[in-house]
Amino acid sequence: MLLSGASNLVLLDEPTNDLDVATLGAVEEMLLDFAGAAIIVTHDRWFLDRVATSILAFEGDGRVVRHHGNYSDYLERLAETEAAPEPQPAARAAPAAAKTAAPAAKRGLNYSEKRELEGILGKIEAAEGEVQELEAKLGDPTVYSAGKDQVADLVRKLDAARQRAAALVTRWEELEQRSAGAGA
Incomplete structure (x- = not known):
């Protein structure tokens, strides 16, 4: 039911x-x-x-x-x-934490992260294309005559698309940095 x-x-x-x-x-x-x-x-x-x-x-x-x-x-x-x-007491423990964090940055990428890195540029391109498409729709004056709900929906989708594109770029930078750090 x-x-x-x-x-x-x-x-x-x-x-x-x-x-x-x-x-x-x-x-x-x-x-x-x-x-x-x-x-x-x-x-x-x-x-x-x-x-x-x-x-x-x-x-x-x-x-x-x-x-x-x-x-x-x-x-x-x-x-x-x-x-x-x-x-202050926690500050004394910080050097030990820094020593354990350093190997993690140099450890490189695991298999799934390597696969993710291989495909992420295409996903970034698609996400940026979606942003451009939504911006073009919002740039069309006729969309505003369709009603505020449609405009609000497009704005919401554009914000989400921009966030996705930014998150992808951030993730790509992180993966590239870790990949380069492992090779150094």
Whole structure:
């Protein structure tokens, strides 16, 4: 009975595990166009960057904290929090943390990250093309006579497309840096 009617909630558990690229793209587009809420459990950072508008992070002390934005936004806020000055006793432990972080930056890319790097430029190009397409639509004066809902929808899609493109570029830079660091 519950599933026979219209729904405004989707629950997905590791949706990217066994999907081919075309199906994954269709799932992403469905989620981006979905007007309701989606609760997604995944280890796929790329997927989170594409579809997430907020992150529920399970903190080490057992708390669950909601962070607005996609996965890249969450990582930026996390880095800002960690970079903030800490009390003096914690500052003494910082050199040990720096020693353990250095090998991680030099460790290179794993198999899935190498595959991601191979295809990311095409995805960046597609995302930037989507931004240009939406900007062109918003530049057409006739779109404004169709009503404010259509304009608002286009603006929302443009903002999301810009965020996706920026997240892709950031991810590409990160992968390139790690790939180059491993070869040095």
